Each structure stands twice: as structure tokens, then as C-alpha cells.
Amino acid sequence: MPIESLFVTRLYRDRLDAFGPALDQDELFDSCYAIAEDDEAGQQWCDEKGYPGYTSYASLTDLPWRFPIFKDMVESLDRHVARFAEDLDFDLGDRPLVLEDLWINILPEGGYHSAHIHPHSVISGTTYVAMPDGASSLRLEDPRHAMMMASPARRKEARREMQNFIYMAPEAGDVMLWESWLRHEVMMNRSEYDRVSVSFNYKWGE
Template structure:
């Protein structure tokens, strides 16, 4: 009788943002994201110069929790989720901890995409979803072993989730997703007429 093990797991954490005692007002978060996009001239300019679809505060503002109380509330909630995920991953953090080192807003219009990427210099990355109109894109994760599967055949269409080369997670508004920062991911084209709004973040080991 054969004995088949599953090795080298890649974990994806999903939960409602407000599940762990913290409370973030979703309507205030939506309004603040739009206000930020309208007022952040440096961010608008960066997006235009770099052909970035829609708006992101990634390259312009690094102090959102100081500027807006709603983002401070958001960080309080995220800290709880990241701690929960770190326990699941069985990290040995020693005398350090996982600390937020980046937080930014993304507003993706119809036809916009976020190309495949990783998050260097971080341990855990994630996104919480502010607006997900009907028909908008999921987030796509790539098997980190894919570049080494030189001659492997493709998987069958209904392969088990843990065996697929790509996994599409369709989050809901108010949900938070966490993954290890080395995991390559992308956002396929937004096919909805309305904007897809999210807040992304990184945690480092400090």
C-alpha cells in the first residue's frame, strides 16, 4: 500500500476583517480611499508617469495610519490577523515581532490589471477588500515551484486545489487575505464597470 505525503505547504489565510474583536467602519474606509485618490497629487502623477491603471498610494504616501484614524483602526485589526497567521505558520520569531512596514490603497478601474509580482523585504503580505463590484477580478496566486517544473505535464482541469499551478481567490468586501511575501500573485483585468478598491500591506520581521 502506497504512502503519499503532502510536503512544503503554501498557506493562504482568509478571514473577515472585523472577526478578531477590532472594528473597522467599511463605509468610512470607502470614503477615505476615494478622498485619498482625489487629493494625492503626487500619487496621481506617479501613476500617470508609470502607466499605472487607476490609482495607488504605494509610491507617494507611507503614513496613512497617522493621517487618517480609519487606517489606524485598520492596522489594529490587521495586527491581530497577522499574529494569528504567524501562529499557523509556526514561525519562531525569537525576540522580534512582525511589524507593519507598508500600507497603501489601490483603486483599479475597468480594464486595469496588477501584473505578477512578489513583495521583497517582507515576511507576510496581504490585502483587505473595500469594494468588489460584480464581475471584478479575483486575485491569482502562482505555485512557487512552477519555474522548476521543466518537463511536467499540465494538471487536469479539476485537479485538487493544492496541486494546481494557479489558484484564483475571489474575496468579498470586508475580507482580508494573507500570504507569505515570496508567493507570486497578480490581479487579472477588472472586467467590471466600477472600480475595484483594496488596501494592501506588508509586515516585516523586526
């Protein structure tokens, strides 16, 4: 058929340790909880905002300095992001994409994170520390959704690239990347155990 796909949305998924030695997941898990326990400012922000569980998003900016394992994580993330940027055909010139922020998320049973974007970044993503059975999936939304107006619904059996929402079920040790304008949300955690992840943004360096 004389039909082609235009304006493709790319999604990157790989193992965090694809470029080197594996990070100790137990050490990473323990580090996340140690930081959460000590971060009184982050705990207060979560209480004030009604955020379920814990996030260091609004309180800490120095995770790689606090624990060496996060420094090792950033070294791996830098390489994944560089590979994704190459796939996206970005013309970066002499200004590489650089880490802007990195934060911990601990989402308990019943917790979720509503749909949002990261408007001041170029590439965003998450690496997963603990994904117990029943932990929430990541839902990605077609960026054209709000402009479809009178468009009919898609068939349930629609091809994957034609669906309005895509659900991803990452595993512990995975890293996922997307362009920061892509709306995404974390569905409700239906496991009795915490869903633990580390999210991040990359900006165009100066």
C-alpha cells in the same frame, strides 16, 4: 497510499473585523477616494508608470496618521498577522512582525496588476473595500512553477492542492494573507465599477 504532501503553501482568509468592531466600510471607501484625490504625487507616479487607476504605494507612508480608520485597520491587521505567523510556526523570538507599509489601490474597469512578489517582507496581504460584481479575482501561482521544466500540464480536474494557479474571489470586508515570496496578480477588472483595496507588508521587527 504512502504519499504525503511536503512544503505546504499556506493562505489565510478571514473577515477583517474578526477580532473586534467592524470598520465602517462606507467611511473607509470615502477615505480612500479622499486620499486619492489629494495625492498629487501618487497620481503623477501612476501616470508616469502607466498604472491603471490609483495607488498610494509610491507616495504615502502615513495612512494611519491621516485617517483614524486606517489606524483601527492596522490594529486588526496586527492580530490577523500574529495568528497567521503562529500557524506558519515562525520562530520570531522577541522580534514580532511589524507593519512595514500600507497603501490604497483603486482599480477601474479594464485595470489589472501583473504578477509580482514582495521580496523584502515576510507576510503580505490585502483587505478589500469594494468588490463589485465582475471585479477581478486574485490569482496565486505555485512557487515551484518556474522549476517544473518538462513537467506535463495538470488535468483540469486536478485536486486544488495540485493546481498551478489558484483563483480567489474575495469579498468586501475580507482580509487575505500570504508569505511575501508567493507570486500573485490581480486579474482584469471586468466590472464598470472600481475595485478598491488596501494592501500591506509586514517585516520581521528589530
